[in-house]
Amino acid sequence: MATSTTRQRYWYLDKRRIGIVEKSNNATTQEAVTTDYSSISVADKTIRVYGIFKPDALNSTLTADDDPALTEIPVQFHEVIVTRAIASGYKDPRNMQIDMATYFDAEYDKGLREAKKFSKSRYRSGAVIRPYDF
Numbered sequence: 001m002a003t004s005t006t007r008q009r010y011w012y013l014d015k016r017r018i019g020i021v022e023k024s025n026n027a028t029t030q031e032a033v034t035t036d037y038s039s040i041s042v043a044d045k046t047i048r049v050y051g052i053f054k055p056d057a058l059n060s061t062l063t064a065d066d067d068p069a070l071t072e073i074p075v076q077f078h079e080v081i082v083t084r085a086i087a088s089g090y091k092d093p094r095n096m097q098i099d100m101a102t103y104f105d106a107e108y109d110k111g112l113r114e115a116k117k118f119s120k121s122r123y124r125s126g127a128v129i130r131p132y133d134f
Helices: 075-091 098-122
Strands: 009-014 017-030 033-039
Touching: 075 098
Parallel strands: none
Antiparallel strands: 009 017, 017 033
């Protein structure tokens, strides 16, 4: 009769990285630190991570050739970003049109409220760790 060994695997977050370790029977020493945990070998394993991620800040390096998916901002809010840029353009002293700037600022504020509501509806705090046998 074959016996199955249950491995105790754990995960942790460190500086925007996920670490997966498993508890072993043999203690190992590395750089003067002794521990019962070691990294798992993922050469033949598949790891699937489900999560909600926060997009990186936009910067001036984006060009027209960039893939819109790289910005990580949902497509329905791309127009809101453009609206803010248009409002800033109308505030420029070279082509000052305060009434148009006010209109586009109001459209931006409306879109920003919708974006904040969207982000809060998808945000979850807390998590549950369930043990699984691998």
